[in-house]
Amino acid sequence: MMGKFSKGILFGAVVGAASGLLFAPRSGKATRQKFVDELDDWSDLKEDFTDKLDQFKESxxxxxxxxxxxxxxxxEGLTQDVENFxxxxxxxxxxxxxQVEKIQSELPEMPETD
Known part of the structure; x- marks a missing residue:
């Protein structure tokens, strides 16, 4: 399930970036620079995610x-304690x-009540 979610996020990011490039009111050079900057940001985000995932795996x-x-x-200790008890x-x-049996045997018979 997480794989589908991640793929959906990635797909949405790519579509959003492509749409932004197509409809951007910038010159070609400014658009290319923005695209490079966005790719750098995504690359940094991917590296951070990978680092956090590695830390999680180590933990x-x-x-x-x-x-x-x-x-x-x-x-084992708990089992031994139970056995000792x-x-x-x-x-x-x-x-x-x-003692209960002795007491019961020494008690007089009580008449049953209906």
Whole structure:
């Protein structure tokens, strides 16, 4: 989608520049100079865009490297913490369940109400 948009912008710029040249109230020399100046401006804009795109690619690569370095160890540490918690919690849950069963067995039967 971005490719179509960029092509549309470029096409519009070319058509606009050509229309400006055809309908410009200048002499041939002034028109040629304006055309050269416009081409220089577009060339500078293209270089700026290319530089910014390269910087973006470098930043994305650095972000991907950082993710590869930090995400896997983080997930492994988190998994280990969960396993440790489960290891510590399971005996306690069993003790609680035993106490609940003991209390329930010692309680007198309550009559059911309809």
């Amino acid at each position: 994305a690569a650095a972000l991907q490297e950082a993710a590869e370095i930090y995400i896997d160890p983080f997930i 489960k290891f510590q919690a399971e005996p306690r849950l069993e003790q609680i369940q035993e």
